[in-house]
Amino acid sequence: MRTVKNVFRRKLRAFLTIFGITIGIFALVVMGSLAEKITLLVNGGTRFYADKVTVSQGGSAGFSVNPISVDRIPAIQAIPGVRLASAGITLPLDKEQSASFGVPAMISASDLRGRNLESFKLTYSQGRELSPDDQGKAVVGADLVQKLNARVGGFIKVRGRSFQVVGILEKTLTIPDDAVIIPFRDAQNIFFNDLPELVQKNIKPGMLATGLTIYPKPGVNPDRLAEEIGKKYPQYDAIGPAKFQQQVTNSTHIFTTIVFGVALISLLVGGLSVINTMTMSVYERTREVGIRKSLGASDGRIIRQFLGESAFIGAVGGITGLALGWLFVLAANKAGEASGTVIFLLTTRLAIGSIAFAIVLGVLSGLYPSWHAARLNPVKALRYE
């Protein structure tokens, strides 16, 4: 109670200081939510790549739109250690892809030959999964439901074609959230139309894929298998779990570092304003410190008093910053749902971490001013006007 009273003795100053921390924590929460989302995406990717090899032509991490022929499957399946090769297609959902954060919305299709071997299981909040015989049917990822106005039994437009929704995916917090899964043959046709006319002349839609998913035989190391496939077909990128990690985590690390760096800078500024406020507050209360010392207050008591106040400033700033950040994330995701770009994820650890950080910041910023107060000469302090 006394702490609260003391902090708000100078209402405007207390408010401004708390506001400084609030902005810093707000930035940390919003930026952090962005980084958390990316991290989960990557974790999902890591899980997906854990036990297999993907083969594509050019591009990184298997997201290639260069065609690869399904004719290659028998040859690849003949490589020792390969259990099965399955063809797939991933394409951008919108042909004119606007720059976006995170993973763009995708069309995803597979020949489903590997579905019994797949360790990355999808669950359905409604409806069913696609079967190999389906045509003109679609399964919609959780984050695209609103954008596509999808419901089971209804129809959605994908690249101008109409698809009937048969299933809606449970939220995975990773790549499938932003995907529409359609039958392989339909995807081949869409892909064919995307290709330049010159290329179209030489191939048939039925040959087309953007990538192959290779399932190794039990006991075969997928990284080593990827290496072997890469040697045999140098024109392709064969990516195993280790390489995926390397490619993707590197870039996300840089991203996460930048994002947290920006947030930390704003917090540094907030911390400096707490130091400033607490120093002012100690100066203004020099006489009061003198009185307390004349009554025999120990250094520890004085330090605790002022540290309590700066920790309080940190905590209030942290809580309001978290609250604002949370509202922002909610609103931005709500708005993003309409366009299928849900890019924030406020995790519990981020929430708890940011509050804890704010309090620690408050305490650290209060250290010097409170130490200074405790070391004041009582006689001089009592004379201070």
Add this chain to the structure above:
Amino acid sequence: MNDGDVILQIRALYKTYELGKENLVRALRGASLEVARGEMLAIMGPSGSGKSTVMHIMGCLDTPDQGEVWLEGRRVDKLKRHELNRVRSRQIGFIFQGFNLIPTFTAAENVALACEYAGMPRRKAKAAAARALTRVDLGDRLSHHPSELSGGQQQRVAIARALVNEPAIILGDEPTGDLDTINSREIMQMMRDINKSTGTTFVLVTHNPEVAAACDRTVCMRDGAVLADEECRPD
């Protein structure tokens, strides 16, 4: 006067303040004084004679450059900071000219703070504060803030704060300096009563001859030293 009767003794205190590089103030130049247990002593003297410095050193707020301070048979001038804090909180009470109450605290909170610093738990401190304020006739003003009290009442809160831990000695630095005659007399009377009824020793630094007259004994200071009793003349 044998040693058992002396509650506070200062021996040949020297203290020099450095106000600027070339500006040294020799506040004390060999001040010595003995205070008997239970007595009420006035220290008089012109401004700059070292009265306040002596009081600060006696009250363990400051330490001398040279000399000794003995409080209740224990030498206190060489104590460490935390030991001085402890002595102040338990053995000494202060009453200042400007009352020196914490403006955001109520009367009771101001008094209770002294108890808390002396190691009393909060609830006990509250009760002790209420008792001490009742003792100075402010039992009905416990939750008033200093700004809601008259000067005389504020000084009575300060008296309550000084005596709440039952210290060996209460030091007053111009305790009536900011008060009018009527309030001065009232405050003086109250301190006299407390001195008589509890045997608490009082040392009052004052300019006011009336205050000095009400004390058991008066000593004078000049040029940083305590004069012999017979040399003492009112200003």
